[in-house]
Amino acid sequence: MTETWTRAQIGALGEQLAVDYLTSHGMQVLTRNWRCRYGELDVIATDPTAGDAVVFVEVKTRTSDRFGGVEQAVTPQKVRRLRRLAGLWLAAQDRRWSHVRIDVVGVRIGRTRTPEITHVRAVG
Structure with a gap:
């Protein structure tokens, strides 16, 4: 039996695997799929091992290498967009963090x- 997954299902699975990975490495997820008019942040977490850092995590799920790896998936333009979204999220918070970081988690399914x-x- 072969299953066909939609892009949304593959993305949701990859995001859940990324969250499981992050929490197993001591990070605490604050929110997922935060949206505003300018876009979406996949995962926002804290990293207690990095001196009370808030981390904005872009999740990239791939089923093949056709579009390149994690490094190719996050262009300088994408990093700028993530920084803008992170700034908007931070501005809406009552709390302040000592460090802000943008990470990318790549999930490769199927190989x-x-x-x-x-x-x-710290991609940007």
Whole structure:
């Protein structure tokens, strides 16, 4: 039996795998899929190991290498957009953090039995 997954289902699975990975590494998720008129932030978390940092995590899920890896997925233009969205989210918060970071978690599904996860810290 072969299953066909939609892009949305693949993305949701990748995001859940990324959240599981982040929490297993000590991060605490504050919110997921935060949206405003300018776009969406996939995951917003805190990283207690990085001195009370708030981390904006872009999740990239791939089923093939056709579009490149995690490094190719987040262009300078994409980083600028993530910074803008992060600034908007931060401006709406009552709390302040000592550090702000943008990470990318790449999830590769299908090549091996276990999904491959790549975590790139501080991309912008």
